Amino acid sequence: MKMLWKYVLKYKLQFISRIITISLVTLASIAFDFLMGFIVDIFANGHTDKFLPITIISISLIVIMFLTEYLDGLVMSNYIKNTVNYLRTDIFSKIINKDIKDFSLDNSGKYISILYNDIKLIEDSFLNNIFHVISSLISFTLSLIVLFTISPAIVLFITVFGILGFIIPTALSKKLVVQKNEYSKSLEEITSVTKDLFSGFEVIKGFNISNKINSVFKNSSNNVESSKRKCSILESIVKGFSLSFSVTIYLGVLLVGGYLMYNKDISIGTAIIIIQLSTHIVGPVKTSISLTNQIKSVSLIANKIETILEVSSDDLEDTNLVDFDEAIKVENLSFEYTSDRKALDKINLIFEKNKKYAIVGESGCGKSTLIKLLMRYYNDYEGSISIDDNNLKSIYSSDLYKNMSMIQQNVFMFDDSIKENIKLFSNISDEKVLKTCKRAGISNLIDRLPQGINSLVGENGNKLSGGEKQRIAIARALINDTKILILDESTSALDNETAYNLESSLLSLDDLTLIVVTHKLIKNILINYDEIIVMKDGLIIEKGSFDYLIELKGYFYSLYYIQSDDSK
Numbered sequence: 001m002k003m004l005w006k007y008v009l010k011y012k013l014q015f016i017s018r019i020i021t022i023s024l025v026t027l028a029s030i031a032f033d034f035l036m037g038f039i040v041d042i043f044a045n046g047h048t049d050k051f052l053p054i055t056i057i058s059i060s061l062i063v064i065m066f067l068t069e070y071l072d073g074l075v076m077s078n079y080i081k082n083t084v085n086y087l088r089t090d091i092f093s094k095i096i097n098k099d100i101k102d103f104s105l106d107n108s109g110k111y112i113s114i115l116y117n118d119i120k121l122i123e124d125s126f127l128n129n130i131f132h133v134i135s136s137l138i139s140f141t142l143s144l145i146v147l148f149t150i151s152p153a154i155v156l157f158i159t160v161f162g163i164l165g166f167i168i169p170t171a172l173s174k175k176l177v178v179q180k181n182e183y184s185k186s187l188e189e190i191t192s193v194t195k196d197l198f199s200g201f202e203v204i205k206g207f208n209i210s211n212k213i214n215s216v217f218k219n220s221s222n223n224v225e226s227s228k229r230k231c232s233i234l235e236s237i238v239k240g241f242s243l244s245f246s247v248t249i250y251l252g253v254l255l256v257g258g259y260l261m262y263n264k265d266i267s268i269g270t271a272i273i274i275i276q277l278s279t280h281i282v283g284p285v286k287t288s289i290s291l292t293n294q295i296k297s298v299s300l301i302a303n304k305i306e307t308i309l310e311v312s313s314d315d316l317e318d319t320n321l322v323d324f325d326e327a328i329k330v331e332n333l334s335f336e337y338t339s340d341r342k343a344l345d346k347i348n349l350i351f352e353k354n355k356k357y358a359i360v361g362e363s364g365c366g367k368s369t370l371i372k373l374l375m376r377y378y379n380d381y382e383g384s385i386s387i388d389d390n391n392l393k394s395i396y397s398s399d400l401y402k403n404m405s406m407i408q409q410n411v412f413m414f415d416d417s418i419k420e421n422i423k424l425f426s427n428i429s430d431e432k433v434l435k436t437c438k439r440a441g442i443s444n445l446i447d448r449l450p451q452g453i454n455s456l457v458g459e460n461g462n463k464l465s466g467g468e469k470q471r472i473a474i475a476r477a478l479i480n481d482t483k484i485l486i487l488d489e490s491t492s493a494l495d496n497e498t499a500y501n502l503e504s505s506l507l508s509l510d511d512l513t514l515i516v517v518t519h520k521l522i523k524n525i526l527i528n529y530d531e532i533i534v535m536k537d538g539l540i541i542e543k544g545s546f547d548y549l550i551e552l553k554g555y556f557y558s559l560y561y562i563q564s565d566d567s568k
């Protein structure tokens with residue numbers, strides 16, 4: 001909850017302005033109550049001489065009421081716009097700044113649900129209601145003070161029933177808090193499910209499982225609607241209680257006021273003022289109970305957001321790496337995703353500057369894990385990785401990723417032009433983009449497209465082939481003159497000839513340290529690597545040049561000859 005108050009009070013001036021404008025609106029409506037009483041008394045007592053002044057006062061009050069409402073709306077909309085915007089962008093930046101391990105602990109649908117569903121719940125049940133409660137309190141207090149000057153007996157009556165009317169429904173608030181949290185969870189689940197189902201659209205069609213998928217979605221939708229229904233039922237019980245108490249207060253005031261008027265203790269006008277003022281007391285009592293409950297109901301949602309946004313506190317960055325000069329050293333490196341199995345086991349390696357390395361091995365042997373650790377996707381490994389004798393964990397991210405780039409099998413594309421996907425929205429000339437396209441082997445594609453590098457790639461690059469996406473990703477890395485380029489099966493979507501041409505051109509770049517994970521054991525390519533690292537079950541079992549490994553007639557030799565049909 002503390003976290004929410006930080007956002008509520010971010011724009012303090014606008015927050016205070018809103019309290020002032022609400023007070024003005026309340027004062028204007030109390031003034032209106034008095035005006036009604038005065039008008040009735042003027043006519044009841046035959047004071048026709050006061051008709052003109054009261055008309056002028058009435059018109060002025062109408063104008064004042066319009067202006068205060070308008071001003072209040074203006075201040076409120078500004079406050080909500082800024083606060084919700086700040087809340088959403090701050091949460092988004094916390095999500096985007098998570099490290100990869102923290103991020104992947106939760107389904108990304110959860111994050112989407114926080115940004116849209118939960119923030120909407122916070123806006124409706126927390127932000128808007130805080131002001132309603134404040135407005136109710138102002139209205140209640142001012143009306144009570146004014147009423148006290150007219151009849152202390154009525155104030156006593158209202159206070160007793162007001163307190164009772166507050167205590168009983170508040171007891172129900174705990175249940176409502178839990179139920180609201182269930183509702184938020186069901187929204188989160190349906191967002192994740194929908195996201196996953198749409199991502200798997202082609203699988204759903206290809207395997208003709210639309211019916212099953214419909215029932216999965218139906219279940220999630222049912223859960224959302226059932227938990228929403230439970231919330232509404234609880235809210236109506238709370239509303240029912242508060243309504244009963246407010247009606248009791250209202251009728252009580254009417255009876256006492258009527259009795260005082262009958263006894264000629266007060267005039268008809270004063271009786272009307274009392275009745276009107278009591279609506280400003282009853283209304284707030286009625287609404288503030290359910291409003292406070294709604295505000296409280298957001299507390300579990302706030303806790304959930306706080307937990308999801310928590311980041312592991314192992315930020316150790318304090319070292320610059322201006323230029324990669326010597327080598328990446330991997331010493332006794334072990335890593336496990338789950339405690340029952342080591343994905344990497346005591347690995348020792350050296351990647352020297354400007355040399356070219358291929359990592360090979362059967363599926364699941366730990367190749368991707370090794371390069372993910374080099375890219376610092378995970379920090380909780382045993383052993384050490386250093387670049388030019390600097391502990392990898394301590395290098396500033398900006399320096400690390402300036403020197404090092406990785407291209408994966410599944411290339412992510414922004415729904416923008418080829419150019420923006422290559423330069424990633426940075427300030428780089430079209431000329432340099434075109435030159436890089438040539439190096440990455442996409443000049444033919446660019447020449448074919450009417451809008452060249454300005455052509456749009458579609459959602460996640462769906463207007464491009466897998467191979468074209470991979471070449472764009474290579475251009476993306478090359479344009480920043482990266483010093484260390486890591487490819488994880490990045491040429492898998494290319495035909496052998498294109499893959500050969502591309503890898504050969506990367507192998508010929510003198511000022512580039514290249515680390516390539518590959519399944520394609522093609523002699524003509526492999527002979528160009530300085531070292532082939534052979535992995536099996538999380539271990540490095542052989543390493544050396546292609547000729548050395550063939551002569552060794554060990555594990556690599558057998559892998560190579562299994563693929564001989566492809567590689568010859």
Ligand SMILES: Nc1ncnc2c1ncn2[C@@H]1O[C@H](COP(=O)(O)OP(=O)(O)OP(=O)(O)O)[C@@H](O)[C@H]1O
Nearest residue numbers: 337338343361362363364365366367368369370519
């Ligand atoms: N996020 C993860 N959580 C749990 N286990 C994982 C995770 N990623 C990989 N693994 C496991 O770790 C082991 C090594 O996986 P890794 O992806 O490094 O293999 P790989 O050699 O790159 O395989 P491939 O050639 O099929 O891509 C595998 O047994 C895999 O199932």
